[in-house]
Amino acid sequence: MTSNVSAPDISERAREAIAKVSTGVFVDGQWDDAASGARFNVVNPATEEVIATVADGGPKDALHAIETAGRVQSEWARTAPRERGEILRRAYDLLMVRQDELALIMTAEMGKPLAEAKGEVAYAAEFFRWFSEEAVRIGGDVTTTGDGKNRILVSREPVGPCVLVTPWNFPLAMGTRKIGPAIAAGCTIVFKPAALTPLSSLALADVLVEAGLPPGVLNIVCTTKASSVVSPWMSSGVARKISFTGSTEVGVRLLEQAAQHVMRSSMELGGNAPLIVFEDADLDRAVEGAFAAKMRNMGEACTAANRIFVQRPVAEEFARRLAARLGALRVGDGLEPGTEVGPLVEEKALRKVQELVDDAIDKGAKVVCGGNRPDRAGYFYSPTVLSDVSVQADLLTTEIFGPVAPVIPFDTEEEAVRMANDTPWGLAGYLFTQDVDRGFRVSEALEVGMVGLNTGIVSNPAAPFGGIKASGLGREGGRVGIEEFLEYKYMAVPRA
Numbered sequence: 001m002t003s004n005v006s007a008p009d010i011s012e013r014a015r016e017a018i019a020k021v022s023t024g025v026f027v028d029g030q031w032d033d034a035a036s037g038a039r040f041n042v043v044n045p046a047t048e049e050v051i052a053t054v055a056d057g058g059p060k061d062a063l064h065a066i067e068t069a070g071r072v073q074s075e076w077a078r079t080a081p082r083e084r085g086e087i088l089r090r091a092y093d094l095l096m097v098r099q100d101e102l103a104l105i106m107t108a109e110m111g112k113p114l115a116e117a118k119g120e121v122a123y124a125a126e127f128f129r130w131f132s133e134e135a136v137r138i139g140g141d142v143t144t145t146g147d148g149k150n151r152i153l154v155s156r157e158p159v160g161p162c163v164l165v166t167p168w169n170f171p172l173a174m175g176t177r178k179i180g181p182a183i184a185a186g187c188t189i190v191f192k193p194a195a196l197t198p199l200s201s202l203a204l205a206d207v208l209v210e211a212g213l214p215p216g217v218l219n220i221v222c223t224t225k226a227s228s229v230v231s232p233w234m235s236s237g238v239a240r241k242i243s244f245t246g247s248t249e250v251g252v253r254l255l256e257q258a259a260q261h262v263m264r265s266s267m268e269l270g271g272n273a274p275l276i277v278f279e280d281a282d283l284d285r286a287v288e289g290a291f292a293a294k295m296r297n298m299g300e301a302c303t304a305a306n307r308i309f310v311q312r313p314v315a316e317e318f319a320r321r322l323a324a325r326l327g328a329l330r331v332g333d334g335l336e337p338g339t340e341v342g343p344l345v346e347e348k349a350l351r352k353v354q355e356l357v358d359d360a361i362d363k364g365a366k367v368v369c370g371g372n373r374p375d376r377a378g379y380f381y382s383p384t385v386l387s388d389v390s391v392q393a394d395l396l397t398t399e400i401f402g403p404v405a406p407v408i409p410f411d412t413e414e415e416a417v418r419m420a421n422d423t424p425w426g427l428a429g430y431l432f433t434q435d436v437d438r439g440f441r442v443s444e445a446l447e448v449g450m451v452g453l454n455t456g457i458v459s460n461p462a463a464p465f466g467g468i469k470a471s472g473l474g475r476e477g478g479r480v481g482i483e484e485f486l487e488y489k490y491m492a493v494p495r496a
């Protein structure tokens, strides 16, 4: 990254940007303290310093938010689609105008390097642009019954008030990917962002207000006790839909709660993505693809390549080249110019990564690069490549969520596909081959919702993002993204 701004200036600009963020509970267009008056700390994972405090919401705040969303729903559903689309389009423009400022906030609260944070702001904004275009294309259908006696008029209506719960790893984009289609469809929202990264979401509220979103359509409650806010929403009988991104364990609990009120549910849950490199692959391309699939967001992505299977004749060479790529990366505070790998989000995450690597080494893995913590404050872990990883190693059955690339050799295509599918998860998978038939054959055999064929990136606002098996239900983005927020209604009208 090139920059003519020195590190202290950037930290100062980050402080100024954070100081502008409203840090209360946001309900009915008003910012308030939490009913309990409690606040919690937001910590910069690179420096371990407190950078802000945020209102720590609880059940009272949650009830106020869901009642508001319920009260405003029918009026909001009647707004012109073009009006909803234009609010989203203005919000897209505002996000892009504030790209630098939002990136500074994101890097300070979450750790990703500034260049990646800017990339995420653009990615997040694109969901608003995409759904601004979808708002005016909510179609219907007119047909006739088979016996010719009735007309069938099919219309699409907003599903109703939505509970949106997002994770810390993409603090802005996971919000816009849910808020965009909800607004486009005419749904009101109660939204709980992750407690580790609330500032980006709170800044987004200000953007939407400036873009003209009416009071009560979006209500935000941050909290350190997720169930004290989300459970009242789920049991309110007012919320008609839950859209959650996070762990499979929490997703299952939310589905149980959703079942009590038969709520529509979209779940974007964990992953354990396989990445397969066949001996006929263009190895440079495979290394770059594996690098992207592993190192995007420091490995803290549900799409991250968690298990890299490489055909035996090229396994050693591939591991060597990948290690050369990862080992050369500059690790540091995301706000420092030139940083390519930031810290992990919190100490717990760091400990987990360290334990997984130690376990793999105990079970015979060789460290090709990394395998340790750099000697500095903050939750840093060195980019790591492990080769000859045993299938018994815990990191092959656990979402690593860190910059660790385990390389596992294989002999045959059947063996690679069998190992790739040997997991309860099914979010993303990647493969590298120059054989067209094999490319399609293996893509079709992988039990996942998304395949990268000779590419390490699958995420795009125009694509239906989501998984199968324990990785979730429903899709976000693409043409189908808005469907998750719409219900069908049909009228039968006699043709007499």
Ligand SMILES: O=CCCC(=O)O
Pocket (backbone or CB within 6 Å): 169, 170, 173, 300, 301, 302, 303, 459, 460, 465
């Ligand atoms: O962690 C989930 C990845 C999200 C994305 O790639 O859009």
